[in-house]
Amino acid sequence: QVQLQQSGPGLVKSSQTLSLTCAISGDSVSSNTTTWNWIRQSPSRGLEWLGRTYYRSKWYNAYEVSVKSRISISPDTSKNQISLQMNSVTPEDTAVYYCARGYYGMGVWGQGTTVTVSS
Amino acid sequence: QSALTQPPSASGSPGQSVTISCTGTSSDVGGYNYVSWYRQHPGKAPKLMIYEVSKRPSGVPDRFSGSKSGNTASLTVSGLQAEDEADYYCSSYTGSNNFVVFGGGTKLTVL
Numbered sequence: 001q002v003q004l005q006q007s008g009p010g011l012v013k014s015s016q017t018l019s020l021t022c023a024i025s026g027d028s029v030s031s032n033t034t035t036w037n038w039i040r041q042s043p044s045r046g047l048e049w050l051g052r053t054y055y056r057s058k059w060y061n062a063y064e065v066s067v068k069s070r071i072s073i074s075p076d077t078s079k080n081q082i083s084l085q086m087n088s089v090t091p092e093d094t095a096v097y098y099c100a101r102g103y104y105g106m107g108v109w110g111q112g113t114t115v116t117v118s119s
Numbered sequence: 120q121s122a123l124t125q126p127p128s129a130s131g132s133p134g135q136s137v138t139i140s141c142t143g144t145s146s147d148v149g150g151y152n153y154v155s156w157y158r159q160h161p162g163k164a165p166k167l168m169i170y171e172v173s174k175r176p177s178g179v180p181d182r183f184s185g186s187k188s189g190n191t192a193s194l195t196v197s198g199l200q201a202e203d204e205a206d207y208y209c210s211s212y213t214g215s216n217n218f219v220v221f222g223g224g225t226k227l228t229v230l
Contacts, residue, residue, distance in 0.1 A: 062218050064218070098165075104170055105169075107176050
């Protein structure tokens with residue numbers, strides 16, 4: 001059974017960097033049959049896909065256009081986890097952040113991390 | 120504003136069927152058979168109910184079905200049960216740089 005366990009601070013100051021991790025159990029971050037995603041959800045923006053990382057003989061990333069200049073999603077094969085870093089955050093980035101596994105359908109989700117950006 | 124358009128609310132009585140629509144464009148819903156549907160209870164993470172338009176993950180009851188016509192996808196929930204009361208979101212692969220887009224969500228009420 002695949003499980004995703006998220007960790008990271010719930011409070012970040014404006015202009016600083018948001019950092020979250022997603023530990024994977026029951027699967028390998030290096031699997032060549034799936035992708036590892038970050039999604040966020042807020043009342044004002046709804047569900048918003050942020051990006052993904054995946055391995056197909058080499059590592060690939062894909063990012064949503066509106067955040068592409070500010071985010072990085074990285075795999076850590078030694079810890080079997082992925083991480084999200086978003087820099088220059090503003091209160092608009094306040095949301096529940098989720099990691100999720102899947103390509104054309106995300107079937108396993110982390111528990112969610114509520115991140116508040118203080119001004 | 121979400122990329123995919125869903126009605127904000129839907130309702131039905133126990134045992135009845137309800138259909139939720141999800142309208143996009145030829146660049147997402149209409150262009151690919153990669154529409155998925157998620158159910159989300161308050162305070163919980165979304166749960167995948169349908170993927171690739173009409174496929175059900177293991178463990179999802181066959182009361183849930185999906186279809187697509189042109190730029191509009193639909194989720195039908197048959198034999199409504201109290202546990203079906205939740206928010207439902209559609210999602211689609213898109214050929215643009217967004218890669219994945221979501222609908223704004225539909226709140227399903229079981230009367």
